[in-house]
Amino acid sequence: MARDQYLRAHLMGINTHEEPIVFMRDDCAICRAEGFTANTRLQVRTAGRNLIATLHTVSAEVLPGGVIGFSDGAWEFLGLTPGQEVEVRHAPLVHSLSALRKKIYGNELNATEISGIIRDISNRLYSDIEIAAFLTACATGGVSRRETSALTNAMVRSGNRLQWPEFPRIFDKHCIGGLPGNRTTPIVISIASAAGLVIPKTSSHAITSPAGTADTMAVLTEVDLSLRQLQQVVIDTGACLAAGGRVGLSPTDDILIRIERALNLDSEGQLVASVLSKKVAAGSTHVLIDMPVGPTVKLRDQEQAQRLSLLFSEVAEDLGLHLRCIITDGTQPIGYGIGPVEEARDVLAVLHNRAEAPGDLVDRSVLLASRLLAMATGDDDQGCELRARELLESGRALRQFERICAAQGGMKEFREARHRAPLRAGRSGVLAAMDNRRLAQLAKLAGAPSSPAAGLRLHVKIGEPVTEGQPMATLLADSPGELAYAQEYYRRNHKLFYVAEVAEKGA
């Protein structure tokens, strides 16, 4: 490669989120010699690392000659210093793209092909639209058991794996989301680890929901642990409640999730691979899956839940995992809060056994914890339920939760949202249904989860009487623009809360 392939690096001060962008003058010698134009995919190499980026060309006033500009993310990924020499060339041919096309045209892929796709995505060789095409082809064409197992293994190999030589059995739980406020994890992990189960829980941030467990836990304590810190917390307390990000478990999943989030997309095969790859990489041996079913959550009916449950069990078998699925009620939100801070309030109320603690969040948490105890002991479900409830009511779960938070760096204070507005009932009657999907959308429009205090606090549950003009919920936001945007959405979506007329006496 000729010496004149080298350019000096310059930080543009432009944040393009995750997509790496480089900036070169359209009149530069390298662009002309190599035939680079706007949107060409380039490989940028330094002594230590290399990166595939998309080129945006700039006019002569923007950059001096011999200089290449970098977006913030590309600069950080390469660990550049100002003026450092970098080499640029055409991006190498990405061989797994032929497997991608095979999948797009509806064919089943073998393990080698899937492994190639995941390796190339993980090495940042795919553009965003190529990743979008892969995820869409999987959603539309479906992903077989063999493909899902291969995908899971490939995703595990793309990152770190936790080893737990001290512990023979590692437990974990996961909820197939879509049910706002269903923040059982901190409570379940506290009960299960209070009972002596080893349960190192790493959670992701929200994909398409207004809060993930990592978002809620980040309100309460430090969740951004290194691999070493996380392992120490688990050795000290038998559990952790950390974010998966810095630990590097199945990092390709995070790349996929970014595009899934932008497309508001979840597919069965991707879902199973995403969940189980994190579990295998975390060293889990026993996994409980919570599957809420209802007309406005991810799993619409029993049939869909049974099918997913079967795929989970089959892939778990291929991977040598013990796995149990539990199908739960998903007709309305669990608890009263939606959004990181509001869900954290509900979690603390339950752990403290406060009078205002949402009863449904208590019951759901006890149910899930009991099934973990049953997997661990082989005892019957009913006995385990009594034991789980006793661990919560006695305050042992709370003390265990506080130990975990202390080990992770101490409890945090959280602040109120800056702006709030009541969402009022349009008529009197009985609350007959809520639309989980629209409630989630409303909380996201208000700014959750990126504004942790944003979201909703519900004041009514299904079956309760409602009077016209009564606040059904309080909308919480950190900016007036987001508040107004969410209010406009509420005004245009009357079926968000469905209030049924009460039958007249004697009718």
Place this chain on the structure above:
Amino acid sequence: MARDQYLRAHLMGINTHEEPIVFMRDDCAICRAEGFTANTRLQVRTAGRNLIATLHTVSAEVLPGGVIGFSDGAWEFLGLTPGQEVEVRHAPLVHSLSALRKKIYGNELNATEISGIIRDISNRLYSDIEIAAFLTACATGGVSRRETSALTNAMVRSGNRLQWPEFPRIFDKHCIGGLPGNRTTPIVISIASAAGLVIPKTSSHAITSPAGTADTMAVLTEVDLSLRQLQQVVIDTGACLAAGGRVGLSPTDDILIRIERALNLDSEGQLVASVLSKKVAAGSTHVLIDMPVGPTVKLRDQEQAQRLSLLFSEVAEDLGLHLRCIITDGTQPIGYGIGPVEEARDVLAVLHNRAEAPGDLVDRSVLLASRLLAMATGDDDQGCELRARELLESGRALRQFERICAAQGGMKEFREARHRAPLRAGRSGVLAAMDNRRLAQLAKLAGAPSSPAAGLRLHVKIGEPVTEGQPMATLLADSPGELAYAQEYYRRNHKLFYVAEVAEKGA
């Protein structure tokens, strides 16, 4: 909307190709108030127009306060002047995205849903990854006859429609590409219009191939005609050979094609809708479709060609078009040139009846022209073939071609490629097969079609003897980087030309 939603426009001098990008300071009051972060989708409004763009945030050194930066394309789309006031807000909810998700999950869409998606794409409300998801879902899940007809109609409505009150019947032809060098269109249009058929041909630039008809014709004459110019050329000559771009026929198709090109993707429903929407918008009443079939072109076998032919016929029936499909041999390139300039050479050699004119290009052009004559007259195919050949050999087709080019602005000179290298045979024998796909890839790596002179000139056809070291083709490029890149590809792809050993005498 408060006055402080306004910002002053600044041209960044950054070319992001088609994707509109705006740049705002991350510390600006509007970003904070509205919750805008990197990759937020924004609506930018001026008095006259509005646009949805993706936000890249910048640091304080990059832009002064109160200013919003625009990529070249976004600036041009809005027709901005420096310092002009623009208004920004969150992008409105894109309602058709729920129909997109329905398609992603494998469901059939109705005409209203498809029309919503096409309208929103045409209004630039979709991001690139959303368009990629739509195209992939169509490729993977398939597109029904009803969906294809709805898609075609929606695409026609998204742009201009040509009216031809002077002519009762308007003819057109189209080739389902994938066969390098198959540049029959300029010849077929010349023969057919010499016979009196009205055939206003608009072509697209290459999608995934090293040259489209528009790329080849751009080498020979002006193709970038306005609607008014194009109509005048047709009134004067009975035909035209123009690029579709400026005419604005089915412009949404061009947006889709940009993403299809990036994904190297073609699906049946999209293909039929793409082709027929251009034809309907161009006012065509009679359409001939050339379908080359071979192991390394788009249509792999007769079965696939028959299926596509059926879909074309069904959708044409729904749209009230007369349509005929003709299945042709696609086992090897037609002519010797691959790439805009090299294909233009072959076209001129055929029209001039030169000795070096490729016989296969002559025969294929005569065949296609004869089928158009048969559609026009109702005469038998054989008689029409004789007539078409006579029109070519007599020089009448050439004179008609020259009239069309003169009407479009005159013939152009074209220049040689700056760099060339022979591609030599690895062993002696007989050329038994060529890989059209890899030949196209090779020509693209050499720079075609964006460098018109780049590409390949073949020296051997299937069935001809080959000696080790003999040049099978000449590689042509305008930059040393592209030449080297294509040469490397040739070295790693020995099966590009398959040379079979010759059986020994008597064996």
